[in-house]
Amino acid sequence: MQNNEGKLKVGLAQLAPVWLDKKGTLEKIVQVIHEAGQKGIELLVFGEGLLPGYPLWTGLTDATIFDSPMQKELHAHYAANAVVIEKGDLNEVCSILKEYGMGSYLGVIERPLDRGGHSLYASLVFIDKHGKVQSVHRKLRPTYDERLTWSPGDGHGLQVHSMKEFTVGGLNCWENWMPLVRSSLYAQGENLHVAVWPGSDHNTRDITRFIARESRSYVVSVSSLMRKEDFPETTPHFSKILENAPDVLTNGGSCVAGPDGEWILEPQVGQEELFSVEVDFNRVLEERQNFDPSGHYSRPDVTRLIVNRERQSVVQFEESGEAGLKENSKST
Numbered sequence: 001m002q003n004n005e006g007k008l009k010v011g012l013a014q015l016a017p018v019w020l021d022k023k024g025t026l027e028k029i030v031q032v033i034h035e036a037g038q039k040g041i042e043l044l045v046f047g048e049g050l051l052p053g054y055p056l057w058t059g060l061t062d063a064t065i066f067d068s069p070m071q072k073e074l075h076a077h078y079a080a081n082a083v084v085i086e087k088g089d090l091n092e093v094c095s096i097l098k099e100y101g102m103g104s105y106l107g108v109i110e111r112p113l114d115r116g117g118h119s120l121y122a123s124l125v126f127i128d129k130h131g132k133v134q135s136v137h138r139k140l141r142p143t144y145d146e147r148l149t150w151s152p153g154d155g156h157g158l159q160v161h162s163m164k165e166f167t168v169g170g171l172n173c174w175e176n177w178m179p180l181v182r183s184s185l186y187a188q189g190e191n192l193h194v195a196v197w198p199g200s201d202h203n204t205r206d207i208t209r210f211i212a213r214e215s216r217s218y219v220v221s222v223s224s225l226m227r228k229e230d231f232p233e234t235t236p237h238f239s240k241i242l243e244n245a246p247d248v249l250t251n252g253g254s255c256v257a258g259p260d261g262e263w264i265l266e267p268q269v270g271q272e273e274l275f276s277v278e279v280d281f282n283r284v285l286e287e288r289q290n291f292d293p294s295g296h297y298s299r300p301d302v303t304r305l306i307v308n309r310e311r312q313s314v315v316q317f318e319e320s321g322e323a324g325l326k327e328n329s330k331s332t
Contacts, residue, residue, distance in 0.1 A: 005164045006281040008192070011041035012265070013274050014254045016225040017053035019232055022081040022089070025052045029106070030096060035274055037100030042129075043163055044097075047196050047224035047254075048107040048173050049122050052081040054198040056226060058145040060244045061237065073236050075149055082111035082120055085133065090125065098131030103163055105170050105222075107196045109150075110138065114313060119151045124170050124196055126161055135159040139172040140181065156311040160188040165281040170194035176207055182215070184307045187294045191217045191259075191284045199223040199250020201267040213261035216287040218279045225272050226250045259287035 013032045018024030029051065036044045048054070057063065057074050065071065083089045090106075097104055103126070110123035122139040138153025158181065160169040169185035169192075176182065176195045185193065193211055197203050204221040212219040226249040231241060248270075256265040256277050264277050291297050 094131035201253030204253040212257035
């Protein structure tokens with residue numbers, strides 16, 4: 001008798017955003033969730049920062065010029081279209097995922113209220129099949145020109161989640177090159193690793209197979225697309241951005257490698273499409289027979305990793321004195 005708990009159908013949503021347009025991109029995401037639900041997909045993955053898009057203008061418009069009015073206007077537009085989870089920006093997405101009993105990793109640009117509500121983070125949100133946000137991983141180290149608009153995150157989101165027999169975890173883009181960060185997920189039993197990218201097979205082609213071989217896990221890399229025609233004309237300084245933009249800025253490259261490091265889905269270039277694969281948990285058990293980085297092939301008596309998963313904040317409020325007494329009297 002076949003064990004359906006050991007099989008999981010995974011969807012890779014390789015999309016172009018409605019760039020820097022939260023409402024328009026959300027509509028596109030919702031449409032793909034419905035498509036995935038009709039195909040019986042159980043875990044649906046979107047690319048890094050898809051909602052509302054990657055800050056491509058920083059490499060096209062002299063973004064390092066300090067106090068530039070143009071850069072301030074573009075950043076403000078980006079912030080206005082960022083995701084505020086606490087205000088319900090993902091409620092519709094959560095509701096539809098619940099309708100289909102589908103889990104999802106969604107890359108967003110987050111403007112969190114617990115850090116004051118103004119700075120931006122590249123966050124990877126995991127929503128379970130009940131429509132609940134279970135973790136929000138803020139990218140630990142923005143890369144190169146990303147640092148001109150994104151803030152560094154913390155370890156709070158370095159968590160894994162159960163889906164059938166699988167244990168899934170995820171990282172943003174070049175975090176996947178950080179060996180200690182990968183190890184923190186392996187140690188929690190991860191056997192299906194999600195890697196999200198802004199796009200292009202030059203990012204995904206090598207590391208997807210490498211992580212699979214290192215961890216003896218499935219690795220699902222999902223990227224976005226961005227072409228010159230995908231820049232909305234309503235974008236501030238539209239013509240200036242297009243002056244230096246190539247025809248194709250990110251070409252996709254979404255792919256899946258098995259626990260032996262071999263391709264299940266080779267990098268897909270150029271198509272805006274929902275791809276799907278079925279993964280089999282038994283393949284993980286087979287490949288862990290000869291190597292398991294956190295199990296029989298580890299030496300915790302020699303090397304160990306310490307991870308701080310506290311959500312970082314600049315303030316801690318403590319009630320005392322008369323205000324504290326009043327608060328206590330209310331609670332009693």
